[in-house]
Amino acid sequence: MNYEIVIIGGNPAGGTAAIAAKKIHEDKSVLVIRKEAESLIPCGIPYTFGTLNNIEDNIKSIEPAKKMGVDFLIDEVISIKSDEKLLTLKNSEDITYEKLIIATGSQPFIPPIEGNDLEGVVAIRKDLEYIKSINPILRSGQNIVVVGAGFIGVEMSDELSKICDNVSLIESMDSILPLAFDKDMITPALEVLLKHGVDVRTNTMVDKIIGENGKVSGVKLKTGEVIKADRIILSIGYRPNISLAKKCGLEIGIYGGIVTDEYLRTSIDDIYAVGDCVEHRDFFTRKQSKLMLASTGASEARIAGMNLYDLRVIRQTKGSIAIFSTTLNEISLGAAGLTEKQAKAEGFRFIIGRNTGVDHHPALLPNTSPQIIKLIFSKGAGVLLGAQIIGGSTTGEMINILGLAIQKNMTAPELAIMQYGTQPMLTAGPGNYPIVLAAMSAVQQMGN
Amino acid sequence: MNYEIVIIGGNPAGGTAAIAAKKIHEDKSVLVIRKEAESLIPCGIPYTFGTLNNIEDNIKSIEPAKKMGVDFLIDEVISIKSDEKLLTLKNSEDITYEKLIIATGSQPFIPPIEGNDLEGVVAIRKDLEYIKSINPILRSGQNIVVVGAGFIGVEMSDELSKICDNVSLIESMDSILPLAFDKDMITPALEVLLKHGVDVRTNTMVDKIIGENGKVSGVKLKTGEVIKADRIILSIGYRPNISLAKKCGLEIGIYGGIVTDEYLRTSIDDIYAVGDCVEHRDFFTRKQSKLMLASTGASEARIAGMNLYDLRVIRQTKGSIAIFSTTLNEISLGAAGLTEKQAKAEGFRFIIGRNTGVDHHPALLPNTSPQIIKLIFSKGAGVLLGAQIIGGSTTGEMINILGLAIQKNMTAPELAIMQYGTQPMLTAGPGNYPIVLAAMSAVQQMGN
Numbered sequence: 033m034n035y036e037i038v039i040i041g042g043n044p045a046g047g048t049a050a051i052a053a054k055k056i057h058e059d060k061s062v063l064v065i066r067k068e069a070e071s072l073i074p075c076g077i078p079y080t081f082g083t084l085n086n087i088e089d090n091i092k093s094i095e096p097a098k099k100m101g102v103d104f105l106i107d108e109v110i111s112i113k114s115d116e117k118l119l120t121l122k123n124s125e126d127i128t129y130e131k132l133i134i135a136t137g138s139q140p141f142i143p144p145i146e147g148n149d150l151e152g153v154v155a156i157r158k159d160l161e162y163i164k165s166i167n168p169i170l171r172s173g174q175n176i177v178v179v180g181a182g183f184i185g186v187e188m189s190d191e192l193s194k195i196c197d198n199v200s201l202i203e204s205m206d207s208i209l210p211l212a213f214d215k216d217m218i219t220p221a222l223e224v225l226l227k228h229g230v231d232v233r234t235n236t237m238v239d240k241i242i243g244e245n246g247k248v249s250g251v252k253l254k255t256g257e258v259i260k261a262d263r264i265i266l267s268i269g270y271r272p273n274i275s276l277a278k279k280c281g282l283e284i285g286i287y288g289g290i291v292t293d294e295y296l297r298t299s300i301d302d303i304y305a306v307g308d309c310v311e312h313r314d315f316f317t318r319k320q321s322k323l324m325l326a327s328t329g330a331s332e333a334r335i336a337g338m339n340l341y342d343l344r345v346i347r348q349t350k351g352s353i354a355i356f357s358t359t360l361n362e363i364s365l366g367a368a369g370l371t372e373k374q375a376k377a378e379g380f381r382f383i384i385g386r387n388t389g390v391d392h393h394p395a396l397l398p399n400t401s402p403q404i405i406k407l408i409f410s411k412g413a414g415v416l417l418g419a420q421i422i423g424g425s426t427t428g429e430m431i432n433i434l435g436l437a438i439q440k441n442m443t444a445p446e447l448a449i450m451q452y453g454t455q456p457m458l459t460a461g462p463g464n465y466p467i468v469l470a471a472m473s474a475v476q477q478m479g480n
Numbered sequence: 481m482n483y484e485i486v487i488i489g490g491n492p493a494g495g496t497a498a499i500a501a502k503k504i505h506e507d508k509s510v511l512v513i514r515k516e517a518e519s520l521i522p523c524g525i526p527y528t529f530g531t532l533n534n535i536e537d538n539i540k541s542i543e544p545a546k547k548m549g550v551d552f553l554i555d556e557v558i559s560i561k562s563d564e565k566l567l568t569l570k571n572s573e574d575i576t577y578e579k580l581i582i583a584t585g586s587q588p589f590i591p592p593i594e595g596n597d598l599e600g601v602v603a604i605r606k607d608l609e610y611i612k613s614i615n616p617i618l619r620s621g622q623n624i625v626v627v628g629a630g631f632i633g634v635e636m637s638d639e640l641s642k643i644c645d646n647v648s649l650i651e652s653m654d655s656i657l658p659l660a661f662d663k664d665m666i667t668p669a670l671e672v673l674l675k676h677g678v679d680v681r682t683n684t685m686v687d688k689i690i691g692e693n694g695k696v697s698g699v700k701l702k703t704g705e706v707i708k709a710d711r712i713i714l715s716i717g718y719r720p721n722i723s724l725a726k727k728c729g730l731e732i733g734i735y736g737g738i739v740t741d742e743y744l745r746t747s748i749d750d751i752y753a754v755g756d757c758v759e760h761r762d763f764f765t766r767k768q769s770k771l772m773l774a775s776t777g778a779s780e781a782r783i784a785g786m787n788l789y790d791l792r793v794i795r796q797t798k799g800s801i802a803i804f805s806t807t808l809n810e811i812s813l814g815a816a817g818l819t820e821k822q823a824k825a826e827g828f829r830f831i832i833g834r835n836t837g838v839d840h841h842p843a844l845l846p847n848t849s850p851q852i853i854k855l856i857f858s859k860g861a862g863v864l865l866g867a868q869i870i871g872g873s874t875t876g877e878m879i880n881i882l883g884l885a886i887q888k889n890m891t892a893p894e895l896a897i898m899q900y901g902t903q904p905m906l907t908a909g910p911g912n913y914p915i916v917l918a919a920m921s922a923v924q925q926m927g928n
Binding site: 044047048051052055056073075076079084089090092093143325326327328329330331334335338344345346347348349352353355356357358359364366367368393394396397398418425426427428429430431432433435436437439440442445446448449450451452453454455456457458459461462463468472473475476479 | 490495496499500503504521523524527531532533537538539540571628663686717741773774775776777778779782783786792793794795796799800801803804805806807812814816844846873874876877879880881883884885887888890893894896897898899900901902903905906907909910911913916920921923924927
């Protein structure tokens with residue numbers, strides 16, 4: 033078979049690349065090769081354990097892409113022969129390509145500790161069959177220990193606390209979500225988790241997983257304490273899937289991701305890589321980063337997909353910005369760019385702008401939530417380096433305002449006089465708009 | 481009395497100016513002179529007729545400003561003697577100033593039609609006593625006619641439909657909210673209003689208000705039809721309060737607002753003006769505009785307040801962007817910049833990017849709303865001219881993303897590859913983020 037554009041992998045990055053490629057190159061044939069006929073929305077996976085009624089409710093339909101003219105082949109690529117621009121497959125005949133996009137994603141990192149293979153120990157892989165298989169296992173657990181308090185660990189703990197008796201969340205660093213939030217900002221989220229019955233333990237290291245008759249029975253901490261457990265979730269990060277890329281000779285980075293340039297071109301002509309399998313670079317420092325986000329992958333996928341044949345959509349940012357959000361019902365959390373801790377570690381001089389308010393005006397309107405914001409600006413130039421918000425249901429879009437402000441290198445004085453709209457039921461008040469007030473508090477400090 | 485900084489008017493613009501001035505000039509004495517001891521949050525006024533339990537729930541406290549060291553005087557300024565930098569007051573001794581900020585706001589425009597003075601005819605003035613006085617009048621009405629379907633008219637109609645039998649909304653143009661939304665976008669909002677029982681009539685002109693014994697009994701339309709009414713709300717716009725400014729000789733613009741420069745300096749030294757009493761200029765055309773928004777006023781207030789003694793916070797946008805949002809419960813609406821109609825009238829060549837999606841992912845999560853977006857880009861350069869969103873509760877902050885994109889002169893290709901965060905419960909999906917998809921649909925059209 034011959035296709036002009038071939039994408040290996042069909043999750044957020046691969047699917048988005050296919051659609052972007054087809055939209056901009058309508059006359060080119062586009063094929064997505066992926067292992068699964070049906071695949072899950074990865075960020076929705078935690079909600080298949082509580083909020084959603086069926087795992088199937090979280091399947092991402094491929095019909096819109098098909099309707100656009102993207103073809104799908106359910107198969108596994110065995111090798112990429114870049115000299116011949118040819119792919120060999122497990123079950124199908126060879127396929128040639130003009131342009132190849134690798135979007136093979138990532139898989140959970142399993143720490144090399146004793147007991148990691150006991151029955152009842154799971155990690156959150158993203159394929160449908162696996163999630164289907166662990167769903168009844170987790171739902172039938174009485175004592176669940178979640179190891180790692182990143183986004184997946186926090187969301188899984190919170191969802192499982194709705195259906196399980198005892199959920200413990202263990203984190204080696206000094207607070208939950210330590211890569212996205214400074215400790216001073218995350219306290220309200222910690223309190224909500226505790227209120228939901230999650231036993232959160234920070235500054236806590238796991239020594240090993242213990243078991244009986246091949247089944248997990250608990251977790252032994254470095255302190256010697258044992259937490260009883262019949263189910264363990266390992267959520268301490270993901271690693272790029274790069275076996276295909278490695279075999280074909282693509283350059284691999286220090287964190288094990290595929291090295292690309294600004295247009296997601298790899299070290300071999302006409303091969304691109306997007307999403308979790310790529311080694312990203314930080315927006316501010318240009319250092320390699322371990323960032324893995326579906327939204328980052330989708331953004332890269334559009335850059336690659338639209339620029340396959342000529343560079344028509346010029347990239348103006350030279351690196352990836354971590355922009356996260358999540359929710360624990362009562363409160364939602366958003367973060368963009370560097371935390372104060374990271375800014376300090378990277379050697380930035382900075383000033384902090386803060387504001388505490390509410391997300392409606394007047395505050396007595398229904399569904400009003402507190403809204404706490406922290407902005408980190410470089411000292412001197414006053415450029416926005418990072419933002420953290422604890423708020424209500426608008427937090428996810430508010431952090432996108434600040435993500436955009438980072439992309440545009442906006443400064444504290446600019447944000448202090450930015451134009452915005454307000455409405456009683458939808459936002460904070462005109463005089464109290466929190467982004468602006470936090471920026472103004474930074475301007476005050478820049479003052480003299 | 482002597483004060484260094486004096487602000488006349490203490491609503492969103494005046495209050496914000498006082499706080500900004502005091503924050504940046506801590507050593508200066510700051511006084512706000514206003515007529516009311518307690519004042520309402522203006523945008524919250526429609527909600528005092530339905531959603532809020534008490535009018536008092538919508539009072540804006542002056543305590544935070546007082547705590548910062550801003551003084552308040554409840555009185556009325558009679559004249560500004562700019563030569564002597566002196567204010568004369570109704571009940572107090574004269575006050576001298578170094579810097580004066582005029583924030584006298586606006587009042588409803590009462591159209592010169594027959595019957596406008598009948599009992600039962602009201603307009604939405606923003607002072608507490610007036611709103612207190614009309615609240616029982618409107619609540620006791622059986623048949624209410626609202627004239628003018630701008631934001632106030634739409635919000636009032638929707639709120640009153642919760643407590644009154646018959647509410648009619650009359651608009652002379654061909655759709656509701658005609659200055660903020662194109663007709664093709666506003667249909668879902670119109671449907672919600674109709675569903676809430678509001679009798680919406682567009683393309684409809686009022687001839688006169690008719691009455692019996694000095695009390696309103698109906699509205700006669702230009703067609704001859706009479707709509708029965710015991711209460712009429714006139715909501716067809718506001719006019720700047722400029723009697724003080726005029727008397728003191730300040731230059732007034734073509735729409736009756738005070739003329740200022742980019743730093744809100746008036747035609748007389750050391751006198752500034754901010755908010756509804758100012759004649760704004762459009763961001764794109766620099767033409768004078770009738771725009772009146774509390775958020776616009778607050779933004780100007782910060783520019784003026786921080787720059788009173790030296791220009792330390794440089795303004796980088798050279799005009800005002802209309803950024804609106806509102807909600808009808810089931811759906812919310814946001815608009816920023818120019819509509820398609822306005823862009824056409826101003827002579828822009830443009831392309832339209834659209835997307836229809838939902839605001840959560842997967843769509844089967846609770847509280848998922850449709851999310852429809854329309855972006856207007858200039859043809860050629862591809863600069864974002866305007867945006868309209870019909871969506872859920874995040875619409876107010878999403879339109880602020882696009883308001884910021886307008887301020888930063890962002891283009892369709894830039895928005896098509898922007899970085900953003902997504903989360904199942906808080907936003908659309910990574911592959912379906914609507915701003916990006918609408919921008920990409922514009923890029924497609926720019927393509928060849």
